[in-house]
Amino acid sequence: MVALTFDDGPHPIVTPRILNLLKQYNARATFFVLGNRVDSYADVLQREYTEGHEIGNHSYNHASLSKLGEQEIAFQVQETDERISHLLPTAPVLLRPPYGAINDAAREAIQKPFVLWSIDTQDWKNRSSGAIASEVLEKVKDGDIILMHDIHTESVDAAIELIPKLMEKGYQLVTVSELAAYKNVTLENGEKYTDF
Numbered sequence: 001m002v003a004l005t006f007d008d009g010p011h012p013i014v015t016p017r018i019l020n021l022l023k024q025y026n027a028r029a030t031f032f033v034l035g036n037r038v039d040s041y042a043d044v045l046q047r048e049y050t051e052g053h054e055i056g057n058h059s060y061n062h063a064s065l066s067k068l069g070e071q072e073i074a075f076q077v078q079e080t081d082e083r084i085s086h087l088l089p090t091a092p093v094l095l096r097p098p099y100g101a102i103n104d105a106a107r108e109a110i111q112k113p114f115v116l117w118s119i120d121t122q123d124w125k126n127r128s129s130g131a132i133a134s135e136v137l138e139k140v141k142d143g144d145i146i147l148m149h150d151i152h153t154e155s156v157d158a159a160i161e162l163i164p165k166l167m168e169k170g171y172q173l174v175t176v177s178e179l180a181a182y183k184n185v186t187l188e189n190g191e192k193y194t195d196f
């Protein structure tokens with residue numbers, strides 16, 4: 001089992017293409033969205049949720065949380081949660097800090113589990129999707145969290161290559177919270193997770 005994660009959206013064109021792909025393979029993923037994008041692309045966010053994917057908090061405007069004071073950190077997280085919970089039945093449980101940047105002050109200020117990753121596809125670089133897929137397939141193991149983005153067309157190309165190959169290898173694609181639950185990990189606020 002692995003968890004595919006898509007950051008920085010929702011995007012009006014790229015995200016629906018990824019959703020179509022996930023639907024085609026009956027796969028689940030986690031979308032770490034930015035608070036300042038969810039109102040503009042509310043329909044995309046709602047589709048993510050309705051189709052069984054997990055929505056996580058990726059801050060309001062992609063700020064590096066380790067450089068902010070307590071109040072600014074609270075704004076980044078709470079404003080994003082609020083906007084999402086106006087559009088969906090639930091607020092996000094998980095937080096992915098932009099750049100993976102988290103320090104002790106941020107860990108104390110934010111009452112959420114921090115989800116990082118064990119495999120970075122670097123899908124945003126202009127590289128061949130075949131190369132990205134084979135690199136991931138060489139490294140991947142059960143319980144991995146795979147970092148991708150849903151704002152670049154390169155990422156869709158990489159996902160088109162990667163998803164069927166992961167499934168051929170026998171991996172189930174689940175959300176981050178599902179992955180933790182299957183591995184009997186109880187997610188704790190203020191803790192960092194890179195894989196399960």
Ligand code: NI
Pocket residue numbers: 007008058062098099
């Ligand atoms: Ni990001």
